[in-house]
Amino acid sequence: MSDFASRRTMMVDTQIRPSDVTKFPIIDAMLHVPRENFVPDYLREAAYIGENLDLGDGRVMLEPRTLAKMLDALEIEPAQVALDIGCGLGYSTAVLAHLCDFVVGVEDDEARAEEAQALLSGQGVDNAAVMHAPLIEGSAKSGPYDIIMLQGAVEDVPAALLEQLREGGRIACVFAEGALGVVKIGHKIDGVVNWRFGFNAGAPLLPGFKKQPVFAL
Numbered sequence: 001m002s003d004f005a006s007r008r009t010m011m012v013d014t015q016i017r018p019s020d021v022t023k024f025p026i027i028d029a030m031l032h033v034p035r036e037n038f039v040p041d042y043l044r045e046a047a048y049i050g051e052n053l054d055l056g057d058g059r060v061m062l063e064p065r066t067l068a069k070m071l072d073a074l075e076i077e078p079a080q081v082a083l084d085i086g087c088g089l090g091y092s093t094a095v096l097a098h099l100c101d102f103v104v105g106v107e108d109d110e111a112r113a114e115e116a117q118a119l120l121s122g123q124g125v126d127n128a129a130v131m132h133a134p135l136i137e138g139s140a141k142s143g144p145y146d147i148i149m150l151q152g153a154v155e156d157v158p159a160a161l162l163e164q165l166r167e168g169g170r171i172a173c174v175f176a177e178g179a180l181g182v183v184k185i186g187h188k189i190d191g192v193v194n195w196r197f198g199f200n201a202g203a204p205l206l207p208g209f210k211k212q213p214v215f216a217l
Helices: 004-019 024-032 041-046 064-074 091-099 110-122
Strands: 053-056 059-061 081-085 102-107 128-132 145-154 165-177 180-189 192-200
Touching: 004 024, 004 064, 024 064, 024 091, 041 053, 059 145, 064 091, 064 145, 064 165, 064 180, 064 192, 081 091, 091 102, 091 110, 091 128, 091 145, 102 110, 110 128, 165 192
Parallel strands: 081 102, 081 145, 102 128, 145 165
Antiparallel strands: 053 059, 165 180, 180 192
16 A cells, blocks of 8 residues: 555655745645545556656646646635636646635546546535536636636637636646746736746647637738
8 A cells, every 4th residue: 555645745845845835725735635536546656756647638637846836826815716727637626625715627528527526526625616618618607717727738828718817816827838838827907917937847738729820811
């Protein structure tokens, strides 16, 4: 039997704290959410390694460092509501649920969405719900949101998704730039999202988030 609690502590001590993530709520959430329960069974033993985990279909669970640094940059407050795009089997949603009032996860694979909901319920996470929908659509009916996170890379974020961000809200995602990627944090001010560089990180492109070609006459 693997000692996953010790691995969680080691993950925080070797991957999270050295990345300058020191906020107690984030550390506490990542120490308590059992990452091994939110991956396919064959990946349980690899749940705490410091790299993206392949969930299949070109989708990944972001490495702990990337997730933690995104959470840190978002400055999440306890009364806020979050939207988690591409939540996979629900790990990021479970961590967000520790940090804010309510989380809506979105998955475009129906079986994965149902499994994520079941895993969250099984862990007693009662302030989160996973919806089955195209990732680019988000979940407007539960918005607007104070926080939006995307669990994968984008080339562009559609306006329809940015509209679900509340005035003063924050959004974080990995922008694919060549072979590498950068995490940017967007702040919505006067209805416009202004993006700022956060840190370097890589992830596969989420379906639907490719930049649309511009045709000029």
